[in-house]
Each structure stands twice: as C-alpha cells, then as structure tokens.
Amino acid sequence: MKLITNALFVMGFVCLFVSCSTDEIDDPSASVNFESEFIVENNDAMSNEILAIINDHRATLNLPPFSQHTLAKEEALDHTAYMIVNNKVSHDNFFQRSDYLRANGADAVSENVAFGYRTAQAVVDGWLNSPDHKEAIESDFTHSGISVAQTESGVNFFTHIFVK
Numbered sequence: 001m002k003l004i005t006n007a008l009f010v011m012g013f014v015c016l017f018v019s020c021s022t023d024e025i026d027d028p029s030a031s032v033n034f035e036s037e038f039i040v041e042n043n044d045a046m047s048n049e050i051l052a053i054i055n056d057h058r059a060t061l062n063l064p065p066f067s068q069h070t071l072a073k074e075e076a077l078d079h080t081a082y083m084i085v086n087n088k089v090s091h092d093n094f095f096q097r098s099d100y101l102r103a104n105g106a107d108a109v110s111e112n113v114a115f116g117y118r119t120a121q122a123v124v125d126g127w128l129n130s131p132d133h134k135e136a137i138e139s140d141f142t143h144s145g146i147s148v149a150q151t152e153s154g155v156n157f158f159t160h161i162f163v164k
Helices: 002-018 044-060 070-086 094-103 120-128 131-137
Strands: 032-035 038-040 109-115 143-150 156-163
Touching: 038 070, 044 120, 044 131, 044 143, 044 156, 070 094, 070 109, 070 143, 070 156, 094 109, 094 156, 109 120, 109 131, 120 131, 120 156
Parallel strands: none
Antiparallel strands: 032 038, 109 156, 143 156
C-alpha cells in the first residue's frame, strides 16, 4: 500500500511540474522513470503503426498526413504513464498538456485516449467508430504525438495528441 501511495504521490508531483517544464528531452521514445519501481516504456512500433494507419485513412479523404511532433509525443507518454498509474483511461489534466504545447508554438491541441485494444488497427477502428475521436483524426491538425504502453498485466493504454 505504501508503494502505491508513494507512486501516486510521485506521479501527481511529476504531472504537476513536468507538463509545465520547458526543458526538452533528447529521446522522447525513452522510458519514463518516475521512481525505480515504476517504468513505462513507449511501444514505438505500435505507435508508428497507428500513425501509418491514420495517415492512410487521411489520404483516402485527401487530407495531408500528420507529421510527428516531439513535444506532443513526450506529453502523450507522460499522460499514458499517468493513466497506467491510476488504472483508468482519462483526459485528466488535458488543459495542462494543451497549455504547455500552446506555450511552445501550437495554435490548437486535441487528444484521443483509449485502453484495452490489442492491435494498432483495432484502436484506430475504435477511434474512427466514435464521432468525437474521428473528428480529431479527420481535422485540420498538422502534427501528432502517439504513445502506447502496457501495464504489467499486458493491457495497452494509448494517448494520441493532435497539434496545429
């Protein structure tokens, strides 16, 4: 119980201050290590596959592809770690992520989240079958950052942040 309490405290502290930081991380695909017992690794292969599937979908609508956005990917990984620690899919603290990205040049920010899907195609299909999620995918955003990470029990959590 003490470990869970400590992990939640550290996560809250990190979410409060990291999302407001202007420091850049050299490798956004690196592991996030909030304390020695808690590591969340981004599944870059699945993240890249999700982006490819979404960009293929956008091409069928004559929309330009999303380019990867380093800061959005960092924020996506932080939020995915937050969802795993709290064991819930959420948009908690979205405005902190949005404000941070806007302070670093974004004109608009949106986000899709999900959990439980086993494949890139399945999560994209889920988002496309939801009007609000589909709207973000088919919008005039230009860049995105995607994070996919698994819990110890193998459940995938996803965060896709859109930036214009």
